[in-house]
Amino acid sequence: MAAGPSGFLVGDLHEGPDGVPVISPPDLVGPRGVDTRRLRKVPVAVADKLARFTVRAGDLLIVRQGSLGRLGLIGPEHAGWIYGSSCLRLRPNRSMILPNYLATYLSHPPVQQALLRLAQPSTVPSLNSATLRELLIAVPSMDKQQTVIAALADIDHQIAIHQKMANRLSDLRPAVFDELAWGADPTWTS
Template sequence: MPQGNAPTAHGVRILLGDLCEVTAGPSGSLLDRLHDGPDGVPVISPPDLAGDHRVDSRKVRRVPQIDADRLERFAVREGDVLVVRQGALGRLALIEQAQSGWLYGSSCLRLRPLPGGILPAFLAAYLSHPPVQRAMLGQALPGTVPALNSTLLRELPVTVPAMDRQYAIVEALADVADQIRIQRQMAERLESLRPAIFRELLQGTRDTWR
């Protein structure tokens, strides 16, 4: 367990830098051959971070394999958490097995939890909690484009419950996320039916809609 822990009513308060490796993305000049084609290694950027802590790979850009080999230290693996550090501050994603080996761009920070300290899914949920988001954004450096400094982010205190409590929280939040996805799919299906229903009602081929 990291040093300097502070017990609280809900767990142990630990600095983020004692729980994770915090690594800023590569300089933009090292990614000057980013392209939209199908070949090469994907590079995750802020627009690719979806609202449900996932990476949306539909528009991800890529670099040639030779560039990816040079930038191997900026590869992600399952369990990493990517946080936007420049621009759309506060957005984040939990890396899944499907994205292992991908790279991340200069506008992101990679948080790699140390073994035995914190569950990656719990960390992603914790950093998304509104009071924690406000604390994170409060550390942003002022400027035309606000930015999170990796050194200051390491000083962010994290309340870490016992491991069994972390598992329970992650499981409960996963159930909620599943229900949200189901409801969204239902809403999208109904929305897609709207034009057909209108057309049938307009043509008089449908009397009522139940």
């Protein structure tokens, strides 16, 4: 478990096409996601100096200041990127706990509440490595972890299908109204 580099070390952030992406709290979009649309980058020379803050596939990033509880599972496409100062990196011991299971566990509402209770109270609530180590983690057998991951992946897939359908219907609604109310030749009255 390691906190991100100080803001001073990552101070040369830019939005250009060159450099190494830096993942920060707004980029964490769920237990399994990193939103890459707004990523800022640091020059390669700066990233080389921050090598100890790179991520590997299977790492988890947790927001440690501000919007506590947000987290993201790092995929292979993010390997080698840097994580920002407001994040904690967890590198699960894969012989004991699967990264997908840990991400799912840490995003479970009762666990999220426990995380918030561990936060150090201040103007901006925060977590650190020491307080996060106090969190008890239920670690079932590898087979059970796989079962949990598979079952929830099926549910997540169904949710995504229904969300797409709902979005399409929402987009279709105004066109159906226009066609049914006005037809091909609308008549306007005042």
